[in-house]
Amino acid sequence: MQKNRLGSSDFLISPIGLGTWAIAGTGWEYSWGAQDDEDSLGALEYAVERGVNWIDTAAVYGLGHAEQLVGQLLRRVPASRRPLVFTKGSLVWDPVTKAISHSLAPQSLLAEVEASLRRLQVETIDLYQIHWPAFPADGSSEGIESALSALATAREQGKIRAIGVSNFDVAQLQRAQAVTEIVSLQPPYSALMRDIEKDVLPFCEEVAMGVLAYSTLQSGLLSGSMTRERIAQLPDDDWRKARSADFQEPRLSANLALVEVLAGIGERHGVSAAAVAIAWVLRKPVVTGAIVGARRPGQVDGLIAGAQLRLSAEEIDEIQPFLPLGMGTNVPGAA
Secondary structure (H helix, E strand, O other): OOOEEOOOOOOEEOOEEEEOOOOOOOOOOOOOOOOOHHHHHHHHHHHHHOOOOEEEOOOOHHHHHHHHHHHHHHHHOOHHHOOEEEEEEOEEEOOOOOOEEEOOOHHHHHHHHHHHHHHHOOOOEEEEEEOOOOOOOOOOOOOHHHHHHHHHHHHHOOOEEEEEEEOOOHHHHHHHHOOOOOOEEEOEOEOOEOHHHOOHHHHHHHHOOEEEEEOOOOOOOOOOOOOHHHHHOOOOOOHHHHHOHHHOOOHHHHHHHHHHHHHHHHHHHOOOHHHHHHHHHHOOOOOOEEEEEOOOHHHHHHHHHHHHOOOOHHHHHHHHHHOOOOOOOOOOOOO
16 A cells, blocks of 8 residues: 655555544443454454554553554564554543543543553554544533643653644644644544535645544444444444434434445445445545544455545545535543
């Protein structure tokens, strides 16, 4: 696969990276339900074999479990194919109740860096990102400056190579840049969630900041394999079933109509609706990479096809009428 430089860093990354939210397992607030660890490791390992050279994870995914899986992956793949590891902090949890809360306190964030290093079993994290500037998303974002100063210290100590942020708006990005070098932003971006097109993407383009889009398949809804019947059968501990408005009416019918259009375009190219949805996100040069999730090795090839597909202007116009009028919103904590 081609490689794109991530912002001002020296990272050359594949157009897609594998995310680990969906494979984090059960027993936490934003679980996707039960998941077999060997299936997860198989998917990660096969993606690396196919040329995906970065893995995105976070401390809170599975309350540490996703990072542990990535650590196992790093021991299984040859050093020559070792993927870059991007992780995130600021969402912490109570070890007894498992309740998730948010902290930008420097000591808390530095403790998270140390815990991530242990779970990943590495001496240096390639990209460390602040997961949320505020939690919930409409809460106070006080503490951004002190948090980033702490991460800058961790970078000077060699514990992280580069600093990124996630879910920041333009004003928050400007505050972050005033403190230290920010190489990338990780925002939600899909055909159903386009808020960042208004001002965030233009800002990132202007300052040459890398963009790592997440939820490109809208938590699987745009994959082409999600039907009403399958949604109804999702386990009760799958957060999408009860907490995502996109998986419920009145949005669901319109969303599935969009998926039909994506699938039709994909059929002409011999690829899935998922590949078309990924290609739609990557159509903008400002998007450095798209995060996708695979729960089994057999899903990987269909996702990689999205990095190789180039949509024509006519195909983009074909999709346009089926995009929601509203730009879409995201669920706090889902990243």
